[in-house]
Amino acid sequence: MSARDEIFATLRRSLGVKGTEAPRVHSVEERLQRAPRGVIPERAQLQGEALLQLFKTQAEAAMASVVEVDTHADVPAAIAEYLRQSNLPARIRMGDDLRLAAMPWAETALEISKGRSDGQDLAAVNHAFAGVAETGTLTMTSGPENPSTLNLLPDYAIAVLSAKDVVGDYETMWARLREAYGKGQMPRTVNWITGPSRSADIEQTLLLGAHGPRSLHIVLVKG
Structure with a gap:
């Protein structure tokens, strides 16, 4: 036994x-x-622009940066600008997500590589499954479309999030996930990411990048 x-x-x-x-x-x-729902916090019961603003406020409070763009076609230029402002090489790694593949990367000078990270990439981009406004958290599902290594290994993690995928609370996010994948067909891992990796275990001194990316940048697509 x-x-x-x-x-x-x-x-x-x-x-x-x-x-x-x-x-x-x-x-x-x-x-x-x-799959009964838990108690829903009142602050998460918002709609429209107020919901997006709560997500942005909470994400920035968790030390993530957020930029809003009008359409998915604006994402490559926004990421290129972020890399320039951060004094980073114009190189990015991504998975096989069809939404990312359809974006006009060729209109930028970015060097694009595909597949999971081996830890040598400085910056990578994934497309988030959802955003949870009550805590400014990203929901990332694993798979070849968006490998988890791209969220965890590069120093600079970039996430693309559609405004229509921002929900108020975790319970709504899980309901959407079950609807999208079906019971018994869930992704291998579901990662919740709230800001960059950080720790204050040593003398209560905040250290970014302790167990993962030192920076999290979110491109919020409103259209």
Whole structure:
């Protein structure tokens, strides 16, 4: 018997159950099927421009930078400008996301490379699945379209986020994710990213880039 089995056996003995009782099994199955929503914070119950403004405010409070553009066609130029202002090389890595592929990268001087990162890339871009306004958090789903290594390994992480994908709260985000992928078909990982990587473990001194990117730049596409 494994340690896990021993723990569950001890819990069942203390509760006086075996774990196979029909009502208990039915209750668990029903909860998994319904995926009930939690309590929704009042501040997240916004619509339209107010919702986008809350997301931007919260993201910037978490030390991310946010720039708004009108259409997806404006994204490459916005990223090129960000790299220039940050004194970074005009090179970027991305995955196979069709939304990114359809953008006019050729109209910029950026050098584009494709595929997951091996840790040698300075800057990379992914397309976010969603943004959560209550905390300014990005929801990133893993896969060849948007490899998780592009979120975690480069020093400068760039995320493209469509305004229509900004939701107020985590519960709404999870509902959208289940609808998009279907139960039992979820992506291998779902990463929540709130600002750049940082830590204050050593003498309470804030250090950026402690466990990942030292900078997070969000391109919010309004159209």
